[in-house]
Amino acid sequence: MFHQRTTRLAFVLPFAVLPFAACNSSPQPGASSAAVLTTMQALIHFANDQADLSDSAKAILDEKVAIFRANPALRIVIVGYASEPGTVAYNLALGTRRAEAAKRHLVAQGISPTRIEIGTRGKGQLLVEGPGEAAAAQNRRDEFKLLIAFHDQVYLASPQP
Numbered sequence: 001m002f003h004q005r006t007t008r009l010a011f012v013l014p015f016a017v018l019p020f021a022a023c024n025s026s027p028q029p030g031a032s033s034a035a036v037l038t039t040m041q042a043l044i045h046f047a048n049d050q051a052d053l054s055d056s057a058k059a060i061l062d063e064k065v066a067i068f069r070a071n072p073a074l075r076i077v078i079v080g081y082a083s084e085p086g087t088v089a090y091n092l093a094l095g096t097r098r099a100e101a102a103k104r105h106l107v108a109q110g111i112s113p114t115r116i117e118i119g120t121r122g123k124g125q126l127l128v129e130g131p132g133e134a135a136a137a138q139n140r141r142d143e144f145k146l147l148i149a150f151h152d153q154v155y156l157a158s159p160q161p
Helices: 033-041 055-070 088-108 133-139
Strands: 009-014 075-081 116-122 141-150 153-158
16 A cells, blocks of 8 residues: 555656756756666665664765755655565655655755655555565665656656556
8 A cells, every 4th residue: 555645646657758958957967867767766774673874875865965965856755665565554664764764864855845745655565576685675665756747737756668
């Protein structure tokens, strides 16, 4: 089950077919829309049973800050995930804490909290199935999805699998 606070989502568009209208300038001279999309969809990962941001997660989020600053209309949904161990309720709560941690970091860098929604899927939609720490480490993540406004409609653009 997908839990989130956004209520005006119309449908999902894959990044590959989305004209990047919300981001009309690049964070660095010469950066393409594809590079901007790659940065915005970059996942962050978490340690087992933790919602603290690692230094590498902060660096990935800081790259997103530059894009936010260059594109004042950009809005996102951060979706937190957990790995398989734990109850459904616990994993949903952990996913929420992970999404909130990323949002807090972006807000601390000056991004308006109104531009960031959060959601959780707990252990839903595993990236890697199977036992072991290697699979679990890939599943403990936050994903970033763009919200695009077009003709008074809001669309959710998510990374392609």
